[in-house]
Amino acid sequence: MRQAGRHFLQIPGPSAVPERILKAISMQTIDHRGPDFAEVGKKALSGMKTIFKTDQNVFIYPSSGTGAWEAALVNTVSPGEKVLMFETGHFAFMWSNLAKKIGLQPELIEGDWRSGADPNQIEARLRADTNHEIKAVCVVHNETSTGSVSPIEEVRHAIDAANHPALLMVDSISGLASIDFRFDEWGVDVCVSGSQKGLMLPPGLGFNAVSDRALEHSKSVTLPRSYWDWRDMVEPNQKGFFPYTPGTNLLYGLNEAIDMLHEEGLENVFARHARHGAATRAAVRAWGLEVLCTRQGQESGVLTAVKVPEGHSADAFRAVALENYDISLGNGLSKVADQVFRIGHLGDFNDLMLMGTLAGVEMGLAKSGMPHSSGGTQAALEHLKAA
Ligand SMILES: *Cc1c(COP(=O)(O)O)cnc(C)c1O
Secondary structure, X not given: OOOOOOOEEEOOOOOOOOHHHHHHHOOOOOOOOOHHHHHHHHHHHHHHHHHHOOOOEEEEEOOOHHHHHHHHHHOOOOOOOEEEEEOOOHHHHHHHHHHHHOOOEEEEEOOOOOOOOOHHHHHHHHHHXXXXXXXXXXXXXXXXOOOEEOOHHHHHHHHHHOOOOOEEEEEOOOOOOOOOOOOOOOOOOEEEEEOXXXXXXXXXXXXXXXXXXXXXXXXXXXXXXXXXXXXXXXXHHHOOOOOOOOOHHHHHHHHHHHHHHHHHOHHHXXXXXXXXXXXXXXXXXXXXXXXXXXXOOOEOOOEEEEEOOOOOOHHHHHHHHHHHHOEEEEEOOHHHOOOXXXXXXXXXXXXXXXXXXXXXXXXXXXXXXXXXXXXXXXHHXXXXXXX
């Protein structure tokens, strides 16, 4: 049966794509080796530097975020080498799994899935690594499975305090363009990102921001690589071109997205996300439910993961909300499957869209018989009015 009105896509990525970007993408595909394309490519590459906040290198792949994860590792590490990772949640675990599959030795510091990475534990492990066997420290900036943010700048300080040469690699697939990120200032060596979250695009573009130091590493490391090879990108990129067919239409959309982010102002974009995160947490608390992230100051402005009471099914609730109110909410992943649902409040999003989203959640909680108090939507409204 037709559902009237618009669907609420409130998963933490892909986020709903704004009209301006859809329109940009709908332009005719052009010759990716022709002169008109050079301007598109140059604008995308230099524009992404302003989003990553770097004067160093940016590479763009026609890929999902997972591809960009692989690119970060195959260009910087050699077979059998160690990388240190922090288990903030499902995505950190998946990145370590990928590292294992391509022949690295990932060492995963265990986490509780309710907070960001702990710089103290990273520093202690690096201090113990006196032979410098660990080649990279890999941290997820915004852990999309839990709604916790890792303190990237403090992780850099931890590496420096241990006087360790490991590269700092960050997955900001769901953090970039939604929460504060500063590639150069924070001393990041590789940042991995994707198009379908804060950048407001459909899925299909993967990004690596790369320090000059990491790029230098890529010349001597020996993991086999072809499609992901940074070395093949450098020269064509200088003229706005790519070594193989790029995602031409998505690049049109990317250039529009970069313009939109700067028209609003990145700092305003970050403040908007933080405010919506705080209003959502006010709603969750008023419902008498639990926010999965328990570490104050590390709660995400991108999404909020909500724990449902023991013995109840988060997935059954999500199904009821989708069927009755046409709202898609994120599911709990792996370890927290069926125990949490995730409310995405990222991308091209405003106060009224948040209120519609929270109303959909509250009605879904009632309809599905989930134990809760009413008044969450009202609490969020009060927060928005005051803030
Ligand atoms: C979405 C996401 C990924 C995976 O990206 P894909 O585009 O699905 O491959 C990895 N890490 C984080 C933190 C994410 O949010």
